[in-house]
Amino acid sequence: MTSMKKDIYGLLAEFDTPTELVDAANKVREAGYKKTDAFSPFPLHEIDEALGVKRTILPFMVFGGGVIGLLSGIGLQWFVHVWDYPILVGGRPYFSIVSFVPASFELTILLAAFTAVFGMIALNGLPQPYHPVFNVPRFALATREKFFLLIERKDEKFNYAETKSFMESLNPQEVFDVEE
Amino acid sequence: MQNAEDLKAIQRRLQPPMVEGEHTFATVSDKISDLTLKKKTPFHWFIGFGIAFLVAQTLLFTVVYLVTTGIGIWGNNQPIGWAFDIINFVWWIGIGHAGTLISAILLLLNQKWRTSINRFAEAMTLFAVACAGLFPLLHTGRPWLAYWLFPYPNTMGMWPQFRSPLMWDVFAVSTYATVSALFWYVGLIPDLATLRDRAKNKYFRIVYGLLAMGWRGSARHWHRYEVAYLLLAGLSTPLVLSVHSIVSFDFSVAQLPGWHATIFPPYFVAGAVFAGFAMVLILCIPLRRVYKMQDFITHTHLVYMAKVMLATGLIVVYGYAMEGFFGWYSANEYEYFMIKNRIWEGPYWWFYWLLILCNGMSIQLLWFKRFRESEFWLFVIAVIVSIGMWLERFVIIVTSLHRDFLPSSWAMYRPTVFDWSMFVGTLGFFFTLIYLFVRFVPIISIFEVRTLLPQANVHGHQQEFDENVLEADDAHAKK
Numbered sequence: 030m031t032s033m034k035k036d037i038y039g040l041l042a043e044f045d046t047p048t049e050l051v052d053a054a055n056k057v058r059e060a061g062y063k064k065t066d067a068f069s070p071f072p073l074h075e076i077d078e079a080l081g082v083k084r085t086i087l088p089f090m091v092f093g094g095g096v097i098g099l100l101s102g103i104g105l106q107w108f109v110h111v112w113d114y115p116i117l118v119g120g121r122p123y124f125s126i127v128s129f130v131p132a133s134f135e136l137t138i139l140l141a142a143f144t145a146v147f148g149m150i151a152l153n154g155l156p157q158p159y160h161p162v163f164n165v166p167r168f169a170l171a172t173r174e175k176f177f178l179l180i181e182r183k184d185e186k187f188n189y190a191e192t193k194s195f196m197e198s199l200n201p202q203e204v205f206d207v208e209e
Numbered sequence: 210m211q212n213a214e215d216l217k218a219i220q221r222r223l224q225p226p227m228v229e230g231e232h233t234f235a236t237v238s239d240k241i242s243d244l245t246l247k248k249k250t251p252f253h254w255f256i257g258f259g260i261a262f263l264v265a266q267t268l269l270f271t272v273v274y275l276v277t278t279g280i281g282i283w284g285n286n287q288p289i290g291w292a293f294d295i296i297n298f299v300w301w302i303g304i305g306h307a308g309t310l311i312s313a314i315l316l317l318l319n320q321k322w323r324t325s326i327n328r329f330a331e332a333m334t335l336f337a338v339a340c341a342g343l344f345p346l347l348h349t350g351r352p353w354l355a356y357w358l359f360p361y362p363n364t365m366g367m368w369p370q371f372r373s374p375l376m377w378d379v380f381a382v383s384t385y386a387t388v389s390a391l392f393w394y395v396g397l398i399p400d401l402a403t404l405r406d407r408a409k410n411k412y413f414r415i416v417y418g419l420l421a422m423g424w425r426g427s428a429r430h431w432h433r434y435e436v437a438y439l440l441l442a443g444l445s446t447p448l449v450l451s452v453h454s455i456v457s458f459d460f461s462v463a464q465l466p467g468w469h470a471t472i473f474p475p476y477f478v479a480g481a482v483f484a485g486f487a488m489v490l491i492l493c494i495p496l497r498r499v500y501k502m503q504d505f506i507t508h509t510h511l512v513y514m515a516k517v518m519l520a521t522g523l524i525v526v527y528g529y530a531m532e533g534f535f536g537w538y539s540a541n542e543y544e545y546f547m548i549k550n551r552i553w554e555g556p557y558w559w560f561y562w563l564l565i566l567c568n569g570m571s572i573q574l575l576w577f578k579r580f581r582e583s584e585f586w587l588f589v590i591a592v593i594v595s596i597g598m599w600l601e602r603f604v605i606i607v608t609s610l611h612r613d614f615l616p617s618s619w620a621m622y623r624p625t626v627f628d629w630s631m632f633v634g635t636l637g638f639f640f641t642l643i644y645l646f647v648r649f650v651p652i653i654s655i656f657e658v659r660t661l662l663p664q665a666n667v668h669g670h671q672q673e674f675d676e677n678v679l680e681a682d683d684a685h686a687k688k
Contacts, residue, residue: 046664047664047665047666047667048667048668051667051668066427066429067428068425068426068428069426069428069657070234070236070238070399070403070656071656071659072432072434072656072660073431073667075667076428076431082428082429082432082452084432085436087434087436087437087440088440089335089591091440091444097549105360106371107443109360109368109369110368110371110372113368114251114366114367114368115222116370116399118370118372121372125372129371129450130609131377131380131458132371132376132377132380132382134451135377135380135381135384135451136380138388138447138448138451138485139387139409141440141444142387142388142391142444143391145247145440145444146391146394146395146437146438149433149434149436149437150422151651152433153424153427153429153430153433153434155422156419158419158422159423160423162424162425163425169407170406171406171426172238172399172402172424172425172426173234173235173238173239173403173406174233174234174235174238192555193532196372
């Protein structure tokens with residue numbers, strides 16, 4: 030395969046505006062590319078649809094974290110005040126559920142928040158200090174003002190020459206080879 | 210049909226721009242990140258930081274003396290077992306609440322103006338909670354044993370008492386501090402990546418690079434990021450309301466007249482937001498001037514904050530009125546005595562009237578455009594409100610305690626120099642942290658300000674908006 034460069038990770042196209050990026054991403058999806066990604070300096074809701082980004086399972090994980098927090102809060106207080114060391118305070122029942130609400134509530138929030146943050150970081154595969162796209166010097170602008178679209182070499186449809194000319198047809202500022 | 214200039218004027222009136230001036234993604238990124246990355250730290254920063262740092266030393270000194278001697282160096286006595294330590298705790302934690310309100314509740318309500326103030330409001334939350342936490346910690350007298358407050362299996366076979374509001378406080382405040390820090394950090398990740406990519410200095414690049422964790426702005430990452438951020442906002446909203454409710458339970462669950470009132474949780478939460486917005490104004494009025502951030506923290510922002518301050522202030526005033534009403538209507542002699550003692554008969558009556566002056570009267574000026582739109586007056590009113598909210602806690606705590614059920618145990622409370630040095634010291638500590646924050650972290654959320662620019666709209670949604678404005682205005686004219 031002479032047309033396939035072995036040492037590259039993919040091709041990266043640079044755009045000036047979010048609209049151009051979303052339009053290009055739509056065309057890339059319609060052309061049948063699957064292993065694609067877009068990079069922008071701020072979240073773009075339209076890009077999810079254009080690239081076919083799947084909805085994250087994070088909310089379910091967070092719900093699970095919250096439930097675990099709630100149960101551990103109630104369980105802890107039950108263990109402390111009913112099972113391990115029951116003390117009669119002012120004639121209140123050992124299992125004083127009303128008094129146990131605040132700590133259980135706080136633990137619910139705490140574990141749900143931990144799940145939201147660390148779940149997001151883990152699902153995103155961070156921390157990831159190295160990624161091939163950082164090899165493109167212009168990519169530093171992805172966190173400042175520019176918009177980038179990536180097609181990975183691993184994509185089934187990827188063919189260096191064809192893909193490159195296809196990306197150039199999307200009207201980008203420039204198309205870069207991303208070195209591995 | 211209007212011409213283009215009319216259109217602009219109408220649009221400005223209906224939806225004031227959140228970013229003034231001509232900005233692009235690049236200028237927004239550069240202007241905000243340059244504050245952190247520019248090599249030369251301005252001279253006034255050193256002066257301000259130096260003063261704050263010196264004042265913070267009084268805290269260090271007081272804490273050392275306190276830990277080596279005991280809390281007898283404070284003016285607390287019987288029956289006023291709680292005084293400056295809890296006043297300052299509640300004051301600081303209340304200030305923190307505006308940060309969470311801005312970052313979480315206003316996000317859920319889709320209030321775009323929160324975007325340019327949420328970063329430093331959240332920083333303010335963190336630092337205020339740090340100051341707040343010191344007081345109960347040191348009030349334990351033996352802070353090195355403070356971990357006993359957490360439930361852990363120990364050789365004594367003892368557990369903390371979960372039926373006590375003080376335990377609820379431990380859980381609420383520690384959760385609040387943790388979640389606020391997480392929220393702040395998550396909001397910072399994309400901006401840390403901007404700093405990493407723009408830093409010229411090698412060490413800055415390494416440090417910001419480590420903190421940014423390799424963020425590259427991938428669409429898939431942004432998707433999960435936004436979901437996580439929204440969920441955090443949804444979790445922080447009940448959290449912040451619960452924290453000050455639980456703080457108010459410290460009082461309202463007790464039997465003492467002046468504390469034992471059902472109005473406490475909402476009244477404390479409103480007071481917290483009120484005090485917090487005052488502190489946000491105190492910080493942001495000089496900050497936007499000194500760092501020339503008027504394009505991002507616009508005049509409109511200040512006016513909105515003034516309005517929130519007025520609204521929450523009125524809720525607080527309603528709380529004062531209801532406290533008085535309850536005292537009278539309860540027909541309970543202890544309750545009624547407490548009100549009389551607090552307002553006109555007791556030795557601390559003038560604290561109450563000072564409080565009404567600061568929190569009730571001063572904010573009435575905000576009804577008038579002239580005061581609401583003047584930076585000078587906003588700053589003055591914000592300072593007065595901060596003092597007023599401190600007085601409120603003094604009135605609730607000290608005047609309720611010093612005349613309890615049994616006249617033989619009545620006493621007076623006078624703060625000692627160490628009460629004051631500790632309080633002033635936390636102010637120094639707070640401003641030291643604020644100065645460090647301003648120097649090393651972008652004070653405005655860069656990536657969120659980018660989304661406010663008209664260029665950020667895909668396929669010109671702004672244009673649709675223009676058309677809607679025209680239609681609405683035509684309809685209005687026909688009426």
